[in-house]
Amino acid sequence: MKDAEILAHFDGRGTAEFSLSGLEAGQSDMITAIGFEFGYDLKQAEAVSRSTMRMIFVRTDSPTARQRAWQTHDRLRAGGPLLATWTVPGTAPGAVGSVTAVDMASKRRGLAAYEANGIRGFVVFIAVLSLGCFILAWVLRDSPNTPLAVMAAVLGIAVAVAAALTPRWMKQWYEKNRRLVDLYDRQRSGQVGPPPPPGPAGPHPGSGSGQ
Structure with a gap:
């Protein structure tokens, strides 16, 4: 379009x-x-x-x-x-990076999906996949395909580790991108300065006249 x-x-x-x-x-x-x-x-x-x-x-x-x-x-x-393209502080002191509105839109959609659905379904999926690898390794343990059984066991261990660490990784990803989006929004909102201060108040009744 x-x-x-x-x-x-x-x-x-x-x-x-x-x-x-x-x-x-x-x-x-x-x-x-x-x-x-x-x-x-x-x-x-x-x-x-x-x-x-x-x-x-x-x-x-x-x-x-x-x-x-x-x-x-x-x-x-x-x-x-x-x-427009916006600047954000970099990891090094005094460094800045550029980020586009499309980048922020992608991150915003990812954050919304995480907040709505979490990652429980994904963790369950990879946990089941790990279990399947271990079952395959057990079935093949006495067959001529011993190397295949070893590979299945190693893959099962790797997937199990990923299942255990994924929630932490995703939480770190979420917090990092949440901060970045919030910073972008604050910068975006700050493009217009604060409203002008109110004008001087008029004299109160009876003030300045000594009456």
């Missing part, structure tokens, strides 16, 4: 729906990033068929989302890019 087609969906209505087929499915992160810039959050993404994906976005009316949408409109009217 071209940018103009994507923008036509995010026209201020309460919801925006996309039906992506074939190579268009590869634009899902781009569409999510554009929707975010215009104040829309991804509500649902599902595979309708083997070749078709449906995405539903909902407009967010929070002050932060509305401010972000206004900033985006202002940037486009000024001839700026549709999606």
Whole structure:
């Protein structure tokens, strides 16, 4: 889809729906990033068929989302890019890195999937796979295929270790990307300065007159 087609969906209505087929499915992160810039959050993404994906976005009316949408409109009217690149602190002192809105959209979708589904199903799957390797090794232990049994046992051990460590790895991945997304959002919201201070208050009744 071209940018103009994507923008036509995010026209201020309460919801925006996309039906992506074939190579268009590869634009899902781009569409999510554009929707975010215009104040829309991804509500649902599902595979309708083997070749078709449906995405539903909902407009967010929070002050932060509305401010972000206004900033985006202002940037486009000024001839700026549709999606900007932002800088984030690097691991080394004083170092900075660049991150794109599409990168953030991908991370945001991953975080949402983790928060919604966790990794219990995946851990159970690899635990069952490990058990299957051990069963295969036990069945082949007295057969002429001893090397195959050894390989199955080694694979079972490796998969079991992965099953034990995956929750920790995923938690570290989640915390790292959660911090990065939060930092991006704070930077994104900080593009507009604070509101001006209130003007000087008028004189109170009776003040300055000695009465």
